[in-house]
Amino acid sequence: MSLLLRRLKKSFREPDGNPLPIINIDHFELKxxxxxxxxxxSGGGKTTLLHLISGIHTPDSGEVIIDQVNLAGLGEPARDRFRAMKIGYIFQTFNLLPAFTALENVLLGMSFSGQKSNRAHAIDLLDEVGLKHRLSHKPSKLSVGEQQRVAIARALANKPKLLLADEPTASIDSRNQNNVLRMIRDVCKEHHVTLLLVTHSEEVARQFDRVETLSDFNKPEELLATASK
Ligand SMILES: Nc1ncnc2c1ncn2[C@@H]1O[C@H](COP(=O)(O)OP(=O)(O)OP(=O)(O)O)[C@@H](O)[C@H]1O
Ligand SMILES: [Mg+2]
Incomplete structure (x- = not known):
């Protein structure tokens, strides 16, 4: 799917109540x-931007247009449905459900999208991230890098059209990092999935044809300037 951000603005509040502008993007596009x-x-607003694109957060103003639908104009249930059906999200903090095993976490990723649970596909995904031997482990019994790989398998489980990946290989050793990154990119290529991947690693970024630096197109300080006029 294509993505278009237009005049997107988001501020949080400082503890003392003053506005804290984080996102101010005039135009950004993914084909x-x-x-x-x-x-x-760090702290520049990358995770906040992914939250806005996925509809987890709503912007103060502006548009998040995914395949002609303005997500920012939908109510919360419709946004949740849209995300479950169309978007895969690999959270920086994984957000696995602690009471469920690795396999169940991936199966839940499928069921939220209304797909029939496909156990074989879930096991295949966990196999592809190198976790076939950890299907029945709950998150607390997995290493951090293993939890991250469950989160990757879960994000792919609903066959998304747009994959938002927030430092998806940050907790994985460099050899596995390259394997997992290759797997994510191959799945996206094969199924024509649009991929936006946040990384702090130059080695990871170097592998992409297009690398965007957030501060080149996000100008939150301009919001402060207009607010004080
Ligand atoms: N709910 C919130 N309320 C107030 N401030 C927030 C909130 N969420 C994020 N922020 C602030 O917004 C800024 C951007 O946070 P964000 O998590 O988007 O950064 P990031 O670019 O993902 O950083 P990192 O590379 O460390 O993950 C931070 O300074 C953070 O303190
Ligand atoms: Mg972040």
Whole structure:
């Protein structure tokens, strides 16, 4: 799917109530099946941007247009449905459900999208991230890198059209990092999935044809300037 951000603005509040502008993007576009690495300094707003694109957060103003649908104009249930059906999200903090095993976490990723649970496909995905021997482990019994790989398998389980990956290989050793990254990119290529992948790793970013630095197109300081006029 294609993605278009237009005049997108998001501020949080400081503890003292003052506005804290984080996102101010005039225009940003991803074409269908494009694979883009997003880099930028810690605290710059990368995770916030992925939350806005996925409809987890709503912008203060502006548009998030995914295949002609303005996600920012939908109510929360419709956004949740849209995300479950069309978007895969690999969270920076994994967000696995602690009471469920690795396999069950992946199966739940399928069931939220209304697909029939496909156990064989879930096992295949876990196999592809190198976790076939850990299907019945709950997250607390998995290493951090293993939890991250369950999160990757889960994000792919609903066969998304847009994959948002927030530092998806940050907790994985460099050899496995390359394998897992290759797997993510191959799945996206094969199924024409649009990929936006946040990374702090130059080695990871180097593998992408298009690398975007958030501060090149996100200008939150301009919101402060207009607010104080
Ligand atoms: N709910 C919130 N309320 C107030 N401030 C927030 C909230 N969420 C994020 N922020 C602030 O927004 C800024 C951007 O956070 P974000 O998580 O998007 O950064 P990031 O670019 O993903 O950083 P990192 O590379 O460390 O993951 C941070 O300074 C953070 O303190
Ligand atoms: Mg982040």
């Amino acid at each position: 269908q099946a494009e694979q883009v690495a997003l880099v930028g300094s």
